Amino acid sequence: MFRYIGSKSSTSANISSLISDMIGVGTVADAFGGLGTIGAELRKHGHRVTTCDVLNFPHSFQIARIEGKAKLPFLQLRDQAGLSSMQEIQDQLNTTKAPRSWIVQEYSQQRKFFTHDNALAIAGAWHQIKRWHEAGALTRRETALLITSLLNSMDSVANTAGTYYAHLKTFHRKALKPFRFEWFPVVGGRYVGKALRGDALSCLQGKNFDVLYLDPPYNERNYASYYHLPESMSLLQRPKTNPERASGMPVGVRPGASSIRDGMTMGYLEKLASNIGWKWLIVHYCDGALIPLTTMRDSLRHFGTVQELTLPALGYTTHKIARTINHHVFVVSAATRSSSRSLCHA
Numbered sequence: 200m201f202r203y204i205g206s207k208s209s210t211s212a213n214i215s216s217l218i219s220d221m222i223g224v225g226t227v228a229d230a231f232g233g234l235g236t237i238g239a240e241l242r243k244h245g246h247r248v249t250t251c252d253v254l255n256f257p258h259s260f261q262i263a264r265i266e267g268k269a270k271l272p273f274l275q276l277r278d279q280a281g282l283s284s285m286q287e288i289q290d291q292l293n294t295t296k297a298p299r300s301w302i303v304q305e306y307s308q309q310r311k312f313f314t315h316d317n318a319l320a321i322a323g324a325w326h327q328i329k330r331w332h333e334a335g336a337l338t339r340r341e342t343a344l345l346i347t348s349l350l351n352s353m354d355s356v357a358n359t360a361g362t363y364y365a366h367l368k369t370f371h372r373k374a375l376k377p378f379r380f381e382w383f384p385v386v387g388g389r390y391v392g393k394a395l396r397g398d399a400l401s402c403l404q405g406k407n408f409d410v411l412y413l414d415p416p417y418n419e420r421n422y423a424s425y426y427h428l429p430e431s432m433s434l435l436q437r438p439k440t441n442p443e444r445a446s447g448m449p450v451g452v453r454p455g456a457s458s459i460r461d462g463m464t465m466g467y468l469e470k471l472a473s474n475i476g477w478k479w480l481i482v483h484y485c486d487g488a489l490i491p492l493t494t495m496r497d498s499l500r501h502f503g504t505v506q507e508l509t510l511p512a513l514g515y516t517t518h519k520i521a522r523t524i525n526h527h528v529f530v531v532s533a534a535t536r537s538s539s540r541s542l543c544h545a
């Protein structure tokens with residue numbers, strides 16, 4: 200699975216059972232949805248899920264996992280390219296190479312993000328998906344499943360310590376493995392959810408949910424910079440880069456970066472809690488993060504009765520050995536919220 204800072208894959212089952220214990224099944228919003236890990240787990244357990252992210256590449260994962268299915272029809276591709284099954288699509292993506300691509304030049308020849316052979320294959324698949332997209336041969340969910348599968352497959356051979364902020368000086372063992380496009384395993388669920396792209400406050404304000412789940416960025420590493428390459432590739436556009444920069448980061452201001460900076464603050468979390476309707480609010484946070492836990496506790500008390508759980512979880516690490524950290528899960532019940540503060544909750 201794609202390595203993502205703040206991924207909740209080691210605690211998603213705990214969060215899902217916590218929510219099921221609270222509400223049975225119902226509506227849940229995951230405002231900082233990331234790769235859709237929590238949303239996918241909730242969807243699997245019968246909840247109606249809405250997710251949001253300001254970046255496009257997590258949004259693609261969310262469309263695939265929250266709205267999509269493991270098998271999609273690809274009807275236009277059948278008509279236009281004569282590919283009659285997902286196996287044939289996969290085979291085509293695994294045989295196309297693009298030697299003159301910017302992905303090969305900039306991320307393999309100029310910088311060591313991929314071996315030359317892997318860059319040829321990754322670029323081949325990317326340009327093919329882009330051509331199909333531009334020919335109008337893909338639906339929104341088909342594009343998202345293709346992009347998600349490509350990025351997920353690519354990440355397993357990326358020559359990085361986990362993010363795309365920098366590449367390693369010499370090729371790591373995992374980068375030497377041959378790239379293969381594999382379909383992302385979408386689990387699905389009873390209901391088709393909704394994946395929204397944009398600033399969480401703008402996307403979700405005024406809407407009502409049984410549970411509002413908040414898993415905000417917890418350190419200074421800005422996702423827009425640390426995942427610039429998957430973000431550019433998900434947009435199906437070549438980024439303009441500065442040849443002098445070792446990271447290959449696109450020039451100019453990264454879209455979404457200022458929303459992500461806002462998302463790091465208690466003031467922004469308070470705005471979400473005040474402007475989105477909820478019966479239960481869950482804030483998932485960890486030790487030693489940007490907002491002190493005492494500040495979080497004091498602030499959340501204004502929104503209702505607060506219970507606090509601690510979960511041991513695997514922290515993000517650039518080393519081989521997993522790092523265990525404590526996650527704090529604050530559960531706020533709106534039932535006891537004073538009427539003067541209650542806004543638009545359901």
Ligand SMILES: C[S@@+](CC[C@H](N)C(=O)[O-])C[C@H]1O[C@@H](n2cnc3c(N)ncnc32)[C@H](O)[C@@H]1O
Pocket residue numbers: 203204205206207208230231232233234235236237251252253254257397398399400414415416417422458459460461462463
């Ligand atoms: C801690 S991660 C979420 C990880 C997710 N729970 C998972 O398991 O994959 C935070 C996410 O929030 C997104 N984000 C940060 N600020 C945001 C904002 N103001 N609006 C929408 N998304 C935001 C980031 O792009 C990032 O994907």
